[in-house]
Amino acid sequence: MLVVSLAVLFVNFVLGQLHPSTFAKYPSLPSLREQAKILDEWRDERVSHIPALLKKYNIDAWLMSQREHAEDTIWWSIKNATEYAPHRRTVLLFHTNTSSLSGKPNPLRWVDNTGAVWSELREVLEVFDPYRLAINIDKDIAFGGGLHAGELYVLADELGDKWMRRSVNQPMLGIEYVAARVPSQLPYYRDLQEITWALIEEAFSAKVIKPGVTTTEDVEWWYREKMLLLNVTTWNHPRVSVITPESFPGWAGTKDTIQEGDLLHVDFGITAMGLNTDVQHMAYVLRTSKGEEDAPTGLKAGLRKANRMQNILLSKMQAGKTGNQVLQEVLDQMEQEGIEGQVYSHPIGDWGHAAGAVMGFTNLPVYVPVLGELPILPNTYYSIELYAYSFVPERNETLRFRVEENAYWVDEQRGWEFVRGRQERFHLINSDRKASSPLVIQT
Structure with a gap:
């Protein structure tokens, strides 16, 4: 007492x-121009911690797919300051900087409306061979459930059973990323x-x-x-x-x-x-x-x-x-x-x-x-x-x-x-x- x-x-x-x-x-x-520079620096610092966050939750890669007007919730915290929407279809693949993806951009990013993204993404996945692939499909938490239903159907069609069977739901990725200051x-x-x-x-x-x-x-x-x-x-x-x-x-x-x-x-x-x-x-x-x-x-x-x-x-x-x-x-x-x-x-x-x-x-x-x-x-x-x-x-x-x-x-x-x-x-x-x-x- x-x-x-x-x-x-x-x-x-x-x-x-x-x-x-x-x-x-x-x-x-600051001026809007200076603010954009500052915001991008903050974003880069936050993104740099994602590989450690993936390892914390035993995730090999984190996949996001979105289109204009159908953005993933996390998009607004990872975009460039001067972006106001994901153009065409924007696909992001965060990874742990290990194995075959060491030294590659993180995230890997595709902006596409031709379908070419899917063959390139499949090639990357085959080489990297992630065992646990996180996608944002949580049914309760918005920051872990931002993948639109249409995008989920497209992923299922384009990635096939092999990679969809390895997909996992881990809402703490989005929660911790967004929460971190x-x-x-x-x-x-x-x-x-x-x-x-x-x-x-x-x-x-x-x-x-x-x-x-x-x-x-x-x-x-x-x-x-x-x-x-x-x-x-x-x-x-x-x-x-x-x-x-x-x-x-x-x-x-x-x-x-x-x-x-x-x-x-x-x-x-x-x-x-x-x-x-x-x-x-x-x-x-x-x-x-x-x-x-x-x-x-x-x-x-x-x-x-x-x-x-x-x-x-x-x-x-x-x-x-x-x-x-x-x-x-x-x-x-x-x-x-x-x-x-x-x-x-x-x-x-x-x-x-x-x-x-x-x-x-x-x-x-x-x-x-x-x-x-x-x-x-x-x-x-x-x-x-x-x-x-x-x-x-x-x-x-x-x-x-x-x-x-x-x-x-x-x-x-x-x-x-x-x-x-x-x-x-x-x-x-x-x-x-x-x-x-x-x-x-x-x-």
């Missing part, structure tokens, strides 16, 4: 006071996180919101227009809500006119440089007509409870544990501490919902089949997404305090850290301030 208590104290100390001390800015990203990505990912925070701080301000006039949908579309000006896009439409005991809109915001005293919530992320963010923050609309200068104490207590849940989750996320193991440990700790809430955290990176183990879904709060049984991988990014229930005396109601921040794996000693801190104070919307005034965040 002493060891557990010390661990909890350590986590509280390390993960406390993480709200950034300065307002977010809009950092400039490149160290040089982190500075740019920090910039993306700062842009995300800057968008939130500006949206949740008097510059954008006028109580009694502005709607939650107005704010959502402000995000979309602003992102275009910043040359970034998004992987989901921003969802802005007024938090009430009943509101938990999931994949949609609420359709409310924002009023003084409202507790607001946003869930969105941006996409740039092949990476995605996913963040949830809350804001409070001050009752300036009544002289209010800060959020009620009960709301602050609810946010602290959600922060505590984040601490617990990060302390339990050890590489090698399954997502369900971590989830159960978190739920057990929450019960010990008298915290009610729900965890639904997921990997993030190449996709907003990326490859790897999940810890809960909103509709599967205690156990997730398949994806929850995957192992937690190090050297990756995670969205620490959850909510805490908390009773707010000033409102005589229990609310969900919904938070989400992106974390990254540092090393065995330090474990996980947030990419740009986390929200520990409400964004305060003061309608008495002019639009040109600085944004206000409570201290």
Whole structure:
């Protein structure tokens, strides 16, 4: 018990006071031309680890086949930065750099619409003679099941029984490849996180919101227009809500006119440089007509409870544990501490919902089949997404305090850290301030 208590104290100390001390800015990203060069370098570094990944899972070669509009899921993580589709039919064969293929390009690549690829591929397979040939046909995991049905039929026809009998399903190849991060990505990912925070701080301000006039949908579309000006896009439409005991809109915001005293919530992320963010923050609309200068104490207590849940989750996320193991440990700790809430955290990176183990879904709060049984991988990014229930005396109601921040794996000693801190104070919307005034965040 002493060891557990010390661990909890350590986590509280390390993960406390993480709200950034300065307002977010809009950092400039490299030019699109420079971004393409950087993305290709990241891709090359990731691809260089595929031979070792094949050996780890006792796979001799990994075959992918796709056409334009029928791409393998993995295609988007292995393509050149300036490619927007696989032309004609694109066939890739990753190998282990051994035997007859030593020194050959990895992957071997064919772009063809004449059928010539198949005779050449058969010749390569005959010489290389792989015993276990991985193809992406997993029925449960998208990152291991991206081979379209039509392409599977073509492979069966063109490769014949000999090679199809040697074909195997190993979804961990796609999962580990997509999940693995490149160290040089982190500075740019920090910039993306700062842009995300800057968008939130500006949206949740008097510059954008006028109580009694502005709607939650107005704010959502402000995000979309602003992102275009910043040359970034998004992987989901921003969802802005007024938090009430009943509101938990999931994949949609609420359709409310924002009023003084409202507790607001946003869930969105941006996409740039092949990476995605996913963040949830809350804001409070001050009752300036009544002289209010800060959020009620009960709301602050609810946010602290959600922060505590984040601490617990990060302390339990050890590489090698399954997502369900971590989830159960978190739920057990929450019960010990008298915290009610729900965890639904997921990997993030190449996709907003990326490859790897999940810890809960909103509709599967205690156990997730398949994806929850995957192992937690190090050297990756995670969205620490959850909510805490908390009773707010000033409102005589229990609310969900919904938070989400992106974390990254540092090393065995330090474990996980947030990419740009986390929200520990409400964004305060003061309608008495002019639009040109600085944004206000409570201290």
